[in-house]
Structure formats: C-alpha cells, structure tokens
Amino acid sequence: DAGITQSPRHKVTETGTPVTLRCHQTENHRYMYWYRQDPGHGLRLIHYSYGVKDTDKGEVSDGYSVSRSKTEDFLLTLESATSSQTSVYFCAISESGGQGLRQPQHFGDGTRLSIL
Amino acid sequence: GQNIDQPTEMTATEGAIVQINCTYQTSGFNGLFWYQQHAGEAPTFLSYNVLDGLEEKGRFSSFLSRSKGYSYLLLKELQMKDSASYLCAVRDWNNAGNMLTFGGGTRLMVKP
Numbered sequence: 340d341a342g343i344t345q346s347p348r349h350k351v352t353e354t355g356t357p358v359t360l361r362c363h364q365t366e367n368h369r370y371m372y373w374y375r376q377d378p379g380h381g382l383r384l385i386h387y388s389y390g391v392k393d394t395d396k397g398e399v400s401d402g403y404s405v406s407r408s409k410t411e412d413f414l415l416t417l418e419s420a421t422s423s424q425t426s427v428y429f430c431a432i433s434e435s436g437g438q439g440l441r442q443p444q445h446f447g448d449g450t451r452l453s454i455l
Numbered sequence: 456g457q458n459i460d461q462p463t464e465m466t467a468t469e470g471a472i473v474q475i476n477c478t479y480q481t482s483g484f485n486g487l488f489w490y491q492q493h494a495g496e497a498p499t500f501l502s503y504n505v506l507d508g509l510e511e512k513g514r515f516s517s518f519l520s521r522s523k524g525y526s527y528l529l530l531k532e533l534q535m536k537d538s539a540s541y542l543c544a545v546r547d548w549n550n551a552g553n554m555l556t557f558g559g560g561t562r563l564m565v566k567p
Contacts, residue, residue, distance in 0.1 A: 370553050381542065381559040382498070389552050397554070429497060433553050441505075443488055444555060446497040 342366050343447035345430050351453045358417040360450050362430030364410075370433045371413040372397075372444065373405060375426040382429065388413055420454045427451050459558035461543050466564045467533055475528045475561045477543035485548035488555060489517050489528045492540045501541075502528070530563075538565045 342365035352358055362371060373385040374397075384397030386405040394405050402424060404416045417424055431444040458480045467473040479487070486505040490498040504510055504519035504526060516529040528541055540562045544555040 372554070379559065382544075382557040384554060384556075387552050387554060395552065435553065441486075441503045442553060443500040443503060444553070445500065448497050 343430060343432055343445060345428075345447040345450050347450060348448065349451045351455065352420055353455055354421055355419050358420050358452065358454075360415045360428055360430075360452070362413045362415070362447060364413075364432045366432060366445075367410060368432040368434050369410075370435070370444075371407065372431040372433075373403070373413070373415045374429045374431065375399065375424075376429060376449075377426050385415065385428075422454050425452060425454045459543055459545055459556060461541075461558040461561045463559065464562045464564070466566060467530075469533055469535060469565055469567050471533050472529065472531050473533060473563065475530070475541050475543075475563065477526045477528070477558060479524050479526070479543070479545045479558075481524075481545055481547050481556075483548040484521055484524075484545065486546040487517075487519055487526050488544045488546070489526075490542040490544065492542060492560065494539070498542055533565050535565050535567070538563060 344363045346361045372387040374382045376382050383399045385399055385403050386397050388394045388407040406414045428450045430447040433444040434442045461477045488503050489501040491501050492498040502517040504517050509516055509518045514531045519526045540560040542560045543558040546555050
C-alpha cells in the first residue's frame with residue numbers, strides 16, 4: 340500500500356471556524372491532490388500540487404486553500420467552514436503522468452468532516 | 456471539459472459475471488482508470504487502459520474503445536466481497552498534473 344496518512348480521520352466543528360486537514364506521504368511522489376466525495380457527485384478535485392510551493396485549483400476550489408512546503412506534506416485549509424463543506428475528503432498521490440504512462444493515483448484513507 | 460457516465464447501481468448474483476459500462480467525452484484522451492471503493496474506505500486502483508482492447512487481471516478485465524469513448528469493467532466469478540462501488544476515471548493529455556476526472560461511480564451489490 341502507498342504510504343499516505345491523512346489526519347485527522349474524523350472531525351466535527353462549527354460553522355465559521357477554520358479547519359486544516361493534513362496529508363503526509365512517504366513515497367516521494369511529485370503530485371498530490373485533495374478531493375471531496377459527496378453522494379451523487381462522486382470524487383471532485385479541490386486543489387492539486389505538482390511540486391513544493393506549486394499548486395493549482397481544481398473543479399471545486401472555492402472556500403479552500405492549500406499549501407505544500409515540503410514534498411511529503413500537503414495541507415488543505417477551510418478558512419471559515421460552512422455546512423456545505425461537510426464531506427469526506429481524500430488525499431491522493433501519484434508519480435509524473437507522461438503521455439501514455441500508467442501512473443495511477445493512490446488514495447489515503449480519508450477524513451470525515453462534519454460542520455454543524 | 457470531460458463528461459463521464461456510468462450506471463448508478465447494479466445487482467448481480469454470487470458466481471455470475473457482471474459488466475459495468477463507462478462512457479466518456481474528452482478533448483484529448485490519455486488513459487482510463489478503474490477503481491474499487493468499499494463503503495467507508497478509500498478507492499483502490501484496479502486497472503488501466505490507454506490502447507484499444509482488453510486488459511485481463513485475474514477475475515477482473517477492462518476493455519477500451521477510444522473511437523466509441525467507451526470502456527467496461529468485467530467481473531467474473533463474483534464473490535460477496537466484490538460488493539463495492541466501481542469508479543471510472545479519465546485522464547486528459549491536456550493536463551500537466553496527471554489529473555483524473557471521475558464518474559459518479561457504480562454501486563454493485565452481490566447477492567447470494
């Protein structure tokens with residue numbers, strides 16, 4: 340199994356509070372991703388990183404920010420959490436994906452976040 | 456952008472064969488992935504297709520037709536533990552971040 344650790348695994352917090360989720364990898368992979376998974380929507384990309392200090396927005400980035408100061412750590416921050424951000428959050432990693440290369444993404448165990 | 460469609464739910468019997476379809480539209484196809492996800496767990500990688508044809512891996516096979524924008528995942532000799540969601544994901548060659556776009560997933564229920 341890919342060495343990916345997400346923390347915390349579960350969190351309950353109140354609307355308006357800041358929340359930070361952490362993803363830590365031991366594979367030295369270049370790419371890291373944050374997804375959210377909701378019933379009826381499948382996995383949707385929030386932000387991704389293609390190297391230290393290099394990040395970009397995904398499909399559903401509003402209300403989220405990320406940082407990557409080291410290869411192994413990718414942080415997702417909700418500056419002021421809202422109830423619509425209640426979801427299961429998955430981190431994923433992959434090696435470089437050149438033309439035709441297999442290089443699947445591998446997922447962490449997820450963080451279940453509830454915002455009341 | 457990309458549009459990926461797969462059935463929401465399927466039911467099959469233990470020991471049988473089931474085929475889960477996935478259709479996609481993309482401006483620059485660069486690979487299709489299948490993942491398995493048990494309830495409450497992380498998705499795990501099953502198979503990858505980038506050229507037309509069938510890729511076989513034990514009880515699981517995946518087929519791709521690029522001209523038709525179509526793939527299927529074939530599960531043989533179904534077991535109860537195969538009850539899970541199966542996610543189809545497409546990679547576009549236009550993106551430099553090895554990003555995937557996922558379909559909504561097909562929830563498979565295997566009955567005795």
